[in-house]
Amino acid sequence: MWNNGECSLQDIATDITGCEGHSKRNNINSIDTITEEDFKRFSEMVFRVVRHFKNKDYYVMGLARHTETNELMVLYKALYGKNKNYVRPFKMFMSKVDKIKYPKVIQKYRIELKEKQ
DSSP states (O other): OOGGGOOOHHHHHHHHHSSTTHHHHTTOSSGGGOOHHHHHHHHHHTTSEEEETTSOEEEEEEEEEOTTTOOEEEEEEESSTTOOEEEEEHHHHTOBOOTTTSTTOOOSBSEEESSOO
16 A cells, blocks of 8 residues: 555545544544545655654654554664664644744754655
């Protein structure tokens, strides 16, 4: 499904809910709020190396749902230290760097694709 970063919004919905249309029936909150820009950026990141704005590299493994809240989460692996797996809310993962809190950071987004292919 995530072959070479090519997938559709419907693929994401099916992947994380298990069937088409399931998200509407269960009134989950994230599918309908994914912007086209975030969708495009995320689909390019899956199964690739990304860089956090604090200069740490990670490998994006996919999407998951929080079991209690149904919040859409990104599953990723650190490419340093003990290579731990992490999850972060999709909206936070895709968010812009807070330039007030981090005025010297050049990177636009919290997480960006490390290398364009």
